[in-house]
Amino acid sequence: AQKITQTQPGMFVQEKEAVTLDCTYDTSDPSYGLFWYKQPSSGEMIFLIYQGSYDQQNATEGRYSLNFQKARKSANLVISASQLGDSAMYFCAMREGLRRGGMLTFGGGTRLMVKP
Amino acid sequence: DADVTQTPRNRITKTGKRIMLECSQTKGHDRMYWYRQDPGLGLRLIYYSFDVKDINKGEISDGYSVSRQAQAKFSLSLESAIPNQTALYFCATRDINEQFFGPGTRLTVL
Numbered sequence: 001a002q003k004i005t006q007t008q009p010g011m012f013v014q015e016k017e018a019v020t021l022d023c024t025y026d027t028s029d030p031s032y033g034l035f036w037y038k039q040p041s042s043g044e045m046i047f048l049i050y051q052g053s054y055d056q057q058n059a060t061e062g063r064y065s066l067n068f069q070k071a072r073k074s075a076n077l078v079i080s081a082s083q084l085g086d087s088a089m090y091f092c093a094m095r096e097g098l099r100r101g102g103m104l105t106f107g108g109g110t111r112l113m114v115k116p
Numbered sequence: 117d118a119d120v121t122q123t124p125r126n127r128i129t130k131t132g133k134r135i136m137l138e139c140s141q142t143k144g145h146d147r148m149y150w151y152r153q154d155p156g157l158g159l160r161l162i163y164y165s166f167d168v169k170d171i172n173k174g175e176i177s178d179g180y181s182v183s184r185q186a187q188a189k190f191s192l193s194l195e196s197a198i199p200n201q202t203a204l205y206f207c208a209t210r211d212i213n214e215q216f217f218g219p220g221t222r223l224t225v226l
């Protein structure tokens with residue numbers, strides 16, 4: 001079974017509007033972390049936001065917030081006031097706390113396109 | 117200067133050639149990783165290392181080998197490159213709540 005699922009291969013959003021990118025995850029580990037990365041066309045992986053499984057509040061970083069619904073095992077990324085520079089691939093990833101190594105497992109990504 | 121560097125940034129090679137991708141970090145982290153990204157897909161783990169004496173296979177290690185020459189250096193080798201190893205390769209290090217990625221190496225095997 002897929003550990004990280006991103007069901008939206010591609011999305012359009014109008015500039016200045018908010019957009020939600022979906023991510024669901026699957027783990028039996030009580031301790032885990034969820035990450036979102038942005039990958040522009042230049043290829044680098046840019047860290048956006050982190051949510052720990054024990055965090056009581058949803059993570060926020062500037063225009064990015066993570067809508068963490070633990071019971072539903074979802075960790076959706078919300079981008080407020082979209083900008084043209086937000087056009088990129090977005091990846092959700094998970095690190096499972098009890099799994100030796102601390103590596104990340106990635107979803108397939110969502111391509112976001114911001115329209116002027 | 118970048119915290120995680122990779123060389124080369126781009127490489128075109130031929131089937132059967134041996135190639136090494138190098139990664140260096142200045143963050144002082146013990147844990148280092150090599151990931152591979154195929155077009156339109158997420159990253160998959162090739163190898164990871166906790167220190168110079170602790171190297172572990174990841175999800176897709178077949179056809180690859182690694183060397184941890186020092187805490188700061190972690191190299192990935194393709195002993196005999198094949199076309200389906202054409203991909204974008206990322207090195208990463210780990211902090212408590214974040215992985216720091218290098219800029220990537222775009223490898224093409226003809």
